[in-house]
Amino acid sequence: MAEGKVPERKPDGWDGPREGYPKAQKHYADPENWKYPVHTPFHARAARRYFDQPENRTKYTEEEQAYIDWRIDQALRRYGVVEGRSLEDRVNPFDKDLEEMTLRDLLVFFLGEDRLKRALAIEEVTVDRSDGVLEGRVKEYPVRIDVADKRIAHTCPDWERRSSGGLFCKHVGAIFLKLSEEKAGLILRQLIPDREKWIFQLGESH
Numbered sequence: 732m733a734e735g736k737v738p739e740r741k742p743d744g745w746d747g748p749r750e751g752y753p754k755a756q757k758h759y760a761d762p763e764n765w766k767y768p769v770h771t772p773f774h775a776r777a778a779r780r781y782f783d784q785p786e787n788r789t790k791y792t793e794e795e796q797a798y799i800d801w802r803i804d805q806a807l808r809r810y811g812v813v814e815g816r817s818l819e820d821r822v823n824p825f826d827k828d829l830e831e832m833t834l835r836d837l838l839v840f841f842l843g844e845d846r847l848k849r850a851l852a853i854e855e856v857t858v859d860r861s862d863g864v865l866e867g868r869v870k871e872y873p874v875r876i877d878v879a880d881k882r883i884a885h886t887c888p889d890w891e892r893r894s895s896g897g898l899f900c901k902h903v904g905a906i907f908l909k910l911s912e913e914k915a916g917l918i919l920r921q922l923i924p925d926r927e928k929w930i931f932q933l934g935e936s937h
């Protein structure tokens with residue numbers, strides 16, 4: 732259920748989407764005026780900041796303010812913001828939105844540049860299963876990634892050191908490189924903001 736009331740057209744509203752902004756009104760917390768876009772975590776946080784400024788809020792009636800607040804908060808919750816600060820903010824060293832991060836950016840996040848290079852150089856990678864559970868082998872090392880269960884199981888000395896910090900070894904990186912860019916990106920974008928819930932375990936399965 733929507734809260735408040737959809738704002739009416741305002742004198743300083745926009746007539747349509749500005750260049751580079753979404754073309755559908757549903758992406759705006761104030762849809763009639765094409766203001767407060769919330770289509771990415773970055774924009775939702777910016778919307779919250781701007782709308783918290785009194786000079787912006789007071790352009791709207793209380794009912795309209797309630798609607799915009801509700802729309803912004805809804806977006807922030809959807810993006811996993813916790814206590815006003817997103818998990819993604821905390822773990823993401825890039826000043827970029829997750830959606831704007833390329834697969835390379837995502838892999839650098841988990842691997843670092845050097846390990847990514849080593850992962851790219853590995854040729855012996857097989858993926859045996861890639862439904863909800865990914866199972867594969869990198870050289871002699873098995874890797875199992877269970878997306879629904881939020882679990883990656885693997886064993887190697889580097890994984891032993893890095894996995895507790897939520898980081899990958901080159902073998903786990905190599906498995907992601909073997910997947911389609913779309914699939915790998917999808918999993919990694921889910922993983923970053925949700926990283927605390929994932930279990931990076933030693934061993935081949937659970």
Ligand SMILES: [Zn+2]
Nearest residue numbers: 887890900902
């Ligand atoms: Zn490894």
